[in-house]
Amino acid sequence: MSDGQMAQMGAVQVAVIADSPQVRASLQALVETSPALRFVASAADAEMLADRLAGSVPDVIVIDVEPAASNAPQDGLDAGHAPSALVLLIDEADGDWILDALPGDAMAIVLRNAMPGEIVASIEAVAAGLDVMSPEILARLLAARKLPRQTAPEMPFEALTLREIEVLTMLADGLVNKEIARQLDISDNTVKSHLSSIFGKLGASNRTEAVMLGMRRGFIMV
Template sequence: MAQMRPVRVVVIAEAPQVRAGLQALVDATPSLGFVGSAPDGEKLVIGFAGSLPDVIVIDLEPEASDTLRSSFDAALDATQAPLALVLLTDDTDIEWIHEAVPDNVMAILPRDAAPGEIVAAIEAAAAGLCVLPPEILARLLAGRKPPRPLASAVHIEALTAREIEVLAMLAEGLGNKEIARQLTISDNTVKFHLSAIFGKLGATSRTEAVMLGMRHGFIMV
């Protein structure tokens, strides 16, 4: 079996000691391969030399300059490749994460994350997986937009006893002919009841009618 090539990694960090530390970590990990590093994205792309990375690790200091924050787009535009980004930051401001971080960011870790956590995040990002610390995940979930109002907030006309019977049989997966046989009514009468049920619930299909019937408490499955 052919051995998989190492994940190609580049590093963006303003501090030289941080760049050196991340390079040493990548060099010490057999599954990773170091491609290059730079203080910002614009300088980094000059050193690609045809060897595009799989993952870019970006260290974002608390007082990071605007140049570094804008290096996301610079690196991505220059490579013209769908790179995965691993962001090391202590800034968990939700508005900034939503607005400034590009879709390519696959992992967000604190800057003091353990070496093993950084390696795992790089490998996960290369595989298309997302990595978030529990506290950041909780903040992101808490910052989601409120769900759309449920249809139950709209006035629904009550179903008749017969319509509820027909709806319950729909939920059991019965067809029109079987419903007609069990209720001793004609196929046309079944169609009439279905039309009334769809109109009252605002449904456009049998499945939707069943789901809305359950949501509004007309039937239970």
């Protein structure tokens, strides 16, 4: 077996959903230029992609989200075909479905006009279990979340310790558990324990939501 074939076997399997044939072709070409990625299928919508996947589940699905979209673009995928990692290409982060989608698994929300290298890096990041959002998108999402909650009573929450604030700040900087452990000179298990406590105190269900809630409650600054 050649080195190229072995690399392809270990590559991240990527599928694409895009209404435009030109966008599908462009994203396919982008994936195929990266030796770390392997293109597996594309379709105009989630149901068609599920048919083309024929029971297999890719590692990451890249979804080109139409500007007028009102529902989460992965809604058409049943549990048997939905990966835990999604990359959404959008124009603006102003859809309500984006807020509903955030508590899910690894996800990247990237502007359509992002550089090709940024899209490839986002695919690789979510495949590794990370969340990716540009500062511009994060700021818009924070603003969108504040609006409907201004009239609602604030739910009580428990204050974070100084160490937990340190961990949360590093989380906001994009550091993974091993990097946090190294910088704070603590074990990976201790980092996981701090993250579990942070999630519980903030009422967050993943790393992205914890960062957003931490910013909203003043523990970390944008």
